[in-house]
Amino acid sequence: MAMLAIGAVVGRATEAIGGVPVAKFTSTEMADDPKKIVVLGCTGSIGDTCFKVLENLGNGYEIVGLAGGSKVEKLIARARCWQPQKICVIDTEARKWVQSAIPKVEVVCGAEGLCELATMPEADLVLNGLVGAVGLAPTLAALAQGKTVAMANKEPLVMAGGLILQQAERGGGTVLPLDSEPNAIWQCLKGEDRKSLKRIILTASGGPFWGRSREQMRDITPEQAIDHPTWKMGPKISVDSATLMNKGFEVIEAAWLFGLAVEQVDVVVHRQSVVHALVEFADGSLLAHMSKTDMLLPIQYALTHPERREVPLDNLDLNQVGQLSFAAPDRANFPCLDLCYEAGRSGGTFPAVLNAANEEAVRAFLARKIGFLAIADLNRDVLAHCGTQEAVSLESILDEDRCARRLAREWVA
Known part of the structure; x- marks a missing residue:
């Protein structure tokens, strides 16, 4: 397979994941200009962990878009907390529900809504925490617009790795591996x-x-x-x-x-x-x-890269592990x-x-x-x-x- 050689994000330095350029946000940039994030799949397990990470990191991040599935009440609560500009829901019925609960926020729905969120001009990073093939279209859309996509949703790469490669090269997008194993490989290949x-x-x-x-x-x-x-x-x-x-x-x-x-x-x-x-x-x-074994670690590394920040977890105790x-x-x-x-x-x-x-x-x-x-x-x-x-x-x-x-x-x- 050809390597996923993804173009640099315009205006930001890059470094390679074993040859794959990835977005690099500097400390100065983080302090002066908050990183604006769209979270797709914000009410699932990846979304839950993402918001734990953001709460731990504090300032420097702004949520501009949220997409959720069937857990509409949880999506509403999350939107009230993080105050995004735009929300995507699963269907028109959920759209009415969310719009009545949060009237000042724009609400879109379905597959088109996911792509609309993924291509928001304000977004610096799209975190794809969706499950299954539904994540393919917004991934391609985001990369075509030169976005950085943090991928926990592995199915798009399984289905269409070659197309994602081509789209990223044409659009100048980047991919950050968010899943624990590819994230670990990325870290092992650093340098x-x-x-x-x-x-x-x-x-x-x-x-x-x-x-x-x-x-x-x-x-x-x-x-x-x-x-x-x-x-x-x-x-x-x-x-x-x-x-x-x-x-x-x-x-x-x-x-x-x-x-x-x-x-x-x-x-x-x-x-x-x-x-x-x-x-x-x-x-x-x-x-x-x-x-x-906590997804908090790879998600935080993707968000803070190239820096490493403290996490609210106990250190790994090899004496307690005993043997591998x-x-x-x-x-x-x-x-x-x-x-x-x-x-x-x-x-x-x-x-x-x-x-x-x-x-x-x-x-x-x-x-x-x-x-x-x-x-x-x-x-x-x-x-x-x-x-x-x-x-x-x-x-x-x-x-x-x-x-x-x-x-x-x-x-x-």
Whole structure:
């Protein structure tokens, strides 16, 4: 895969994420001119953590736009606290609700509203904390306008990494990796020669069902699947972590961000979740990033980069950790990981197909329409019937996305 070589933001210095330029806000700029932020997905787990970070950082940041989904009351409360110029809601009914509650704020809705927020002229940074394919259009729109996009929403890179690369280069936009693993890789590569990078190793907790047989996983409930042992996340990503689909998506994401083939991105199970990623160089040296399991850390680093600021967390105590263990993933009992490698190697629209199928599969599982093991079965069957290796366009990605969702829904029915 080509590296996500993103153009510099006009008027700001840049430095590279292993070759990928990223926006750099200086201390003077932060003090004199607050960084103006749009938060997409402001009522989800990423949004919650983002606002904890902003409360801890204090002055220097201004929220100009907020987008939320079904948690309308929470969105209203957040808007009253942070006083954005514009709000995006999920539909017209929610729009009426929010507009009556906060009459002086402009309220937009739907996919068009997300793109409108993402391209606000005032915004210095767009934090994409959305879940799923819905994050693709606002990401492309923001990058086309030369915005800096802090990406926690990995699905757009899975679906359309090449298109995002092209859009960023044309528009002069930048990408900051917000998810814990790519953020860890970014930090490990700081100051290193990109050409010497040989391999990336992502760590996986293994999820709540590590060590169980397929028979033992047959009757898993949604409540069990979203009860992650180390991370506090939303229901969809928690299920993806339980199936190892999330880790597979991170393989594709990292390949795009750091210019590697998917075969150069390995996965190991690390139950302690202390090491978040490792990078291996040409001489065999390994650098590892270690920290507490809290999204507050990568989100704050993306917001304050290149500075490091104190966080309201206890330091990592290695004596308390005791020992670190690593193991190969159980590919037989967690086949979603290999489906991601297969889709990543195939390229074209296959990753978008897998993402669409998985979104429908997880939705059906959470609604108790299919069992836990059926998630991988559905994904495999849809991947076998949709997808193309031909030149990718936004239209072809959206066409295959619709095809995959239609087949997945028929499979569930």
